[in-house]
Amino acid sequence: MSVITRLKDVEDKIYLQSAFKSRIKRKRQIADFFARLVVTSGGIAIILSILAILFFITIEVIPLWRGVKADLSGRFDIKQTAGIAIIITDDTPFNKPIPIFAIGLDEYREIGFIITKTGKINFISLKDGSIIKQVPLSKIEGKNVSSIFESSNNKQYALGTEDGYVLPVEINFKVSFTQEGKRIIEPRLFEGEPFLVESITLNKLAYNQSSDDSRAAAVITSDGRLVFVSVETSSSLISDEIKNLFKHDLTSGLKGDNVTSLELDSFLDNLYVGTKEGRLYHWSVSDKQNPKLVDVISATAPPGTPLTALGFLLGDRSLIVGDASGVVSVWFQVEDETSPIGRKLQKIHHFKSHNQPITNIASSSRDRSFLSADSSGNISLHHATSNQTLLQLSTEGSSIVAIAFAPKANGILAIDQKGVFYDWDIDNPHPETNLKTLFGKVWYEGYSKPDYVWQSTGGTDEFEPKLSLTPLAYGTLKGALYALIFAIPLSLLGAICVSQFMHPSMRNVIKPIIEIMAALPSVVLGFFAGLWLAPYIEKIIPAVFLMPLVITILTLVAMILWKYLPKFIHARFREGTEFFLLIPIIILGILISIWLNTPLENMLFGGDYRNWLFEVLGLQYDQRNALIVGFAMGFAVIPIIFSIAEDALSNVPKHLTAGSLALGANRWQTAIKVVLPTASAGISSAIMIGLGRAVGETMIVLMATGNTPIMDWSIFNGFRALSANIAVEIPEAPHGGTLYRVLFLAALLLFFVTFVLNTAAELVRQRLRKKYGQL
């Protein structure tokens, strides 16, 4: 009976147990489920947020690659709407010599104006083409206009008359707002003092005035002479008074060529003359009393192709040349010793988007874009720096006689031979970026050769932005490289030392201390490096380079001494810990080097190493240079590499070390031959992550270098890193502008580089782990 009850007991127990077990099981399942849920959702959230960051950065970058949009917003026949007739005297396009039409518009693109042969300015509404106002030019009342010159700033005009006068005219628009907030645009006209060049019809004209109010003009008279005049005026409240007039007949320089176009820059330094014979003449007119023919260039290909139009890019330093075969090229002066003025005009950019002779050129007053129009009514929008044709527009097939770029570069006006007036809306926010300008070598205005340059803003509006990311990426790599050169040996040596030789109790103190270094704000490191370290290192550069040598010699000496030391002293050190005796030796080495600094500098470098560097090696010494960054950023990177590498090294199974030691290897041999290769996966990812940190580091590179975006591996030069560049420039970059987006692109690039580095680290780690893993 008792057996039976006991059996029953057991049965109950078993039942209870299984019930209990199933309850536990269910509980476990639920816990398991929630744990999995939390972990996966956490992981997904992280991935999503990274993707979101990537997405938002990309959104800011993409518009850089958006093409130009153009809409024809207005088209009217001005003969009907405004009663203005087009009179073309000569139909051959390259000989379309009388630009009797000039057109322009206000910055809101409401009012346009047309200057005609009759000497009247016709202001028309750009909505319907109707005349708003006709203003006669009072100072040449009754005279016929025979030539018009349009300066590249779209405001300044000059009219040449049939009786040989030149009249400077300035047109601008006064914008005011009514109380209701309605915009009122009022065109205004200023006539300068006309001056007589020759008493003969002026067929072609180039005119400009410099900031100090001297003026100059070059004209082609109806009897085919090229005359250059310069005028000095004194302005008074009432009127301008002509004081001096120098006149030079330059016809003899032309060798009988037929002039098709003239350009004179606003500095009154250079006069360019293009001819039907395809030659480009360059006169230096800076000396007003003595114009000099500097150069005659066969500017078209094949030679002899007529040159049909000239114009200046924004800034009046780059000359745009159009020819009869439809080629447009951009030229500027490049340093050249053979030239009498030290610079020589060179062809830099080349655009082939027309098949017909170029009739007109107009440049943007915002950036380096310009328009070219041809005799079959096609219009192209080019950008000089990026060397790309952004847009091609076609009209109704007639030759374009006048063209204008809206002041805000958001519209194009053109008028053709038949008197049809076109008005386009242009959306062209980022003409200056393409892969080539962002990463390639570009020949910037004023440079002697194509180069990688980052210079986003300049002093003037005419500045050509130079947005090559290459020097910045280069800087980032340079900084990271020097930091790693400094950090890898130190941190790995430290990691080996701590993991292999140090007593565990000491290791437990030292490791956290080094890891806390990682928490040191990098701005503190940067500040310290830039303000204390940089000036100090500058004083002891010879010593810095002496240190490795001195320390090596001292170590060797110490090792030899150690060998001859009696054994009982050895026995007092644990195997491998004799390493710590090196610490005082290193400190001694540093002190000796610093002490030797001055004697060394006097002996080898003639007392001033900077001079020596410059004269012998051609190196410049910047106080805040790559060496300083190497030290400072090295300090930021060391804790990371150290910590990960130390973990990897101490995770090498003890039975492997024991196996090596049991075979008669000493501690160092074991560390190098067994522990290091076994931990190589961890060490390589430590280095990669360190590199990732160095690449992304901002404050240290910002503060410890001069931030000059130069490309030079010299350790004595500074650099500018991508990250520092973003920090420096984003506050000054107008929202939505090209610079703003390029900075986002730099961010994307950084993101990408760190991503690639981390992925590579992971791949290497996995491969090595496969190789060394199953221990």
Add this chain to the structure above:
Amino acid sequence: MEVILNLASVQGNILKYNQILKKSDQLIKQNLEDKKQDSIRKEGRSHQLEISDPIVEIENLTLEYDGKPAIIDILIDIPKNHATAVIGPSGCGKSTLLRCLNRLNDLIDGVTIEGSVKISGEDIYDSNIDVTELRKRVGMVFQKSNPFPKSIYENVAYGPRLSGIKNSTDLDEIVENSLNGAALWEEVKDRLGESALSLSGGQQQRLCIARAIAVEPEVLLMDEPCSDLDPIATGKIEDLITELKQNYTIVIVTHNMQQAARVSDYTAFMYLGRIIEYDITENIFLRPTNKQTEDYVSGKFG
């Protein structure tokens, strides 16, 4: 009920051991007659065994881990070119004793050692001894096979390279001989460049033996070399040990009585840090003089 079950299993064990003992008995009946059994057993000490040609002489060896003694007053001579087994319950200090012979205990912090260990008549704890040289003379095979994450070839060549052998024909010869010596050559001769980790557990352990004999040690220490292996691999290693003891002095720690009976000539029984009994193997298993030894070898505890 549990007690009954336990008893049953103990009984099973006893039955097993009885069978072994019977086998051993027959062996002994054939051999023991010639052995001068009486001359080697003396009065007074539990394990007095006169070894005519000792290679390792341990005298009054005491080792403490942070003041806690792990082996106490060990006095034992180990004969040359024989296999000596060390048996005893877990934690009795077998591994510690073994590690004293190649000074691997030096690496552990807080170890104090008293007494003397002589190998080939030289005190290995003398301060003039070069520990790395000593370890080349005293090889060791560990419980868990520990090939380096290198190729098979490099594993075997590791020791010779440390001794400064660089000539590749010499190394090739050493590698082949050692792998042959460890009965592994045939299995790996075509894949010497492959990672040692691609070998099976038994092969890895034999590789470790090959690696140890590549430096031609005088003494080969084996700490439970077969505990991770299946019976076939164990058999191979046991055969190998029988083979190796022609040329090497082998000290083997094992928990497997049959193994000790099969491979060793002498057996020492340790208990709580002391050597309780040391004798020729047959005597330990068949005629233990000590009650604890008898209990242990008959499976009553441990």
